[in-house]
Amino acid sequence: MSENTNTAADIDLKGRLDTATSPDWQTKILSALEKKKNLRIDAKELDYISSAGLRVLLLSHKTAIAKGGSCVFLNFSPEVLQILEMTGFTSILSLESVAE
Amino acid sequence: MDIGSLQDDRLKIAAAVKEDADLRQVADILGSLYDITPVRSPEELRRLYTRGQADLVLIDAALWASQTLPLVRELAERPRAKAPIVLIAGRRDDEAEAAAFEAGACDVIDKPIRKNVFLQRIQHHLRLSAYRESLTDQVKELEDSIVQSFAELVECRDRNTGGHIARTSKYVALIGMELQDRGQFAEELTDGELAIIVRAAPLHDIGKIGISDLILLKPGKLDDDEFAVMKSHSQIGADLLREIYRRTPTQDYLKYAIAIAESHHEKFDGTGYPNRIKGDDIPVSARIMAVADVYDALVADRVYRKAMSHEQAYGIITEGKGTAFDPRVVEAFAATADVISAVAQKKD
Structure with a gap:
């Protein structure tokens, strides 16, 4: 739960976003996007992301944009953020971090 | 340079301590300056550590007994190991103390905990850790910047x-x-x-x-x-x-x-x-x-x-x-x- 931002996140990513867990998370996120076109996803408890996980993030982003909405990710840990920077995802995704 | 660029500006100490009385003592000494998070299991400690949610880790050697040093080693060997690990030992034992350092602990503190010294040591470790992290980051940035610059210089000729x-x-x-x-x-x-x-x-x-x-x-x-x-x-x-x-x-x-x-x-x-x-x-x-x-x-x-x-x-x-x-x-x-x-x- 992010106490500093105005609205609570719609989805809290937890644990790993890898080949095994990605399908479920993808389903969850896409279902949420069916109901609400502006999604906030909190990644505070995301420990690890693999290639499969990156595809989920990209798909979530693209789906939201296609609906004229947005998909904002919050609170990636430094480790995961490093992966996002390495792969160019920091320029693609909408990111928000809790105010310093 | 700020030492604590975290949400609340207060550094977080994960404390894996056996007795509640000891935990209270730690909270007494450190609680006004730092956020103390009690930890009950090795799993919980791992999670906090890998998520970067602890700036320093305190482990009472009595809590997990023989599991302690392997855990310390595991955490200290992580490629992005950041938080200093401080052990609290029940009694003076030179061999055990040496083993603790060898496993990656940065300090061993004997009981009974002496209030002022304890506080000073914790502050000292946090300061050192912050400087080291900042330096490592700067050096890496510099290296990457140099590599990138040379590569781009060649690219722009092209x-x-x-x-x-x-x-x-x-x-x-x-x-x-x-x-x-x-x-x-x-x-x-x-x-x-x-x-x-x-x-x-x-x-x-x-x-x-x-x-x-x-x-x-x-x-x-x-x-x-x-x-x-x-x-x-x-x-x-x-x-x-x-x-x-x-x-x-x-x-x-x-x-x-x-x-x-x-x-x-x-x-x-x-x-x-x-x-x-x-x-x-x-x-x-x-x-x-x-x-x-x-x-x-x-x-x-x-x-x-x-x-x-x-x-x-x-x-x-x-x-x-x-x-x-x-x-x-x-x-x-x-x-x-x-x-x-x-x-x-x-x-x-």
């Missing part, structure tokens, strides 16, 4: 659309991560090694610095002689990097830079250059860069032809499976092609 270096590094990261997902090249593509390969990737064309402008900037296709000169950029780059590595053998990423610069134009079937090596003789990093480099070249405008579409480039890469490129690398590329295309389209 007058290719800027960004080739940044993009190909990202494709290498993406293809590399996909290969990891598939369990391919597990030995050569650990997380640590992939990160180093990505850092080294910008230097793949540095040898172009030795190529005459007449050839480098020729507006048309190169004839055989000119192409022969152009091909020498692989060897020039590798030789240059070898010399630098000889002078600064501590820079591990240079090893990979040499491999990538030298062999990124080699072909899986042995018909590439400069050495006509084939198959598994080609370093994995170079096999990955080969795909990344060709893809980016195809989807970019060139002086002698317009940019191809993603689909066309995809087709050409997959056609080269087994001949120009390692089939496994092509498969990983194919699986992650959507993402690569998204990165390719980003103009910054």
Whole structure:
């Protein structure tokens, strides 16, 4: 739960976003996007992301944009953020971090 | 320089302490300055540690007994280990204390805990840790900046659309991560090694610095002689990097830079250059860069032809499976092609 931002996140990513867990998370996120076109996803408890996980993030982003909405990710840990920077995802995704 | 750039500006101490009375004592001494998080299990500690949610870890050696040191070692050996680990020992035991330090603890504090000394030591460790982290970050940034600058200097001579270096590094990261997902090249593509390969990737064309402008900037296709000169950029780059590595053998990423610069134009079937090596003789990093480099070249405008579409480039890469490129690398590329295309389209 992010106490500093105005609205609570719609989805809290937890644990790993890898080949095994990605399908479920993808389903969850896409279902949420069916109901609400502006999604906030909190990644505070995301420990690890693999290639499969990156595809989920990209798909979530693209789906939201296609609906004229947005998909904002919050609170990636430094480790995961490093992966996002390495792969160019920091320029693609909408990111928000809790105010310093 | 701020020591605590965290949410509340208060540093967080994870305290794995056996007795409630001891926990209260720790909270008494440190609680006004730091946020104390009690930890009950090794799993919980691991989670806090890996999520970067602890700036310092206090472990009462009595709590997990013989499991303590292996846990300390495990945490301290993590490549991004940051938080200092401080043990609290029940009684003085020189051997156990030495073992604790050897395992990676940065301090051992004896009971009974002496209030003022304890506080000073914790503050001291936090300060040191912050300085070290800041320094490590700065050095790494400097290194990356230098590598990137040199690579871009060479690139700008080439007058290719800027960004080739940044993009190909990202494709290498993406293809590399996909290969990891598939369990391919597990030995050569650990997380640590992939990160180093990505850092080294910008230097793949540095040898172009030795190529005459007449050839480098020729507006048309190169004839055989000119192409022969152009091909020498692989060897020039590798030789240059070898010399630098000889002078600064501590820079591990240079090893990979040499491999990538030298062999990124080699072909899986042995018909590439400069050495006509084939198959598994080609370093994995170079096999990955080969795909990344060709893809980016195809989807970019060139002086002698317009940019191809993603689909066309995809087709050409997959056609080269087994001949120009390692089939496994092509498969990983194919699986992650959507993402690569998204990165390719980003103009910054």
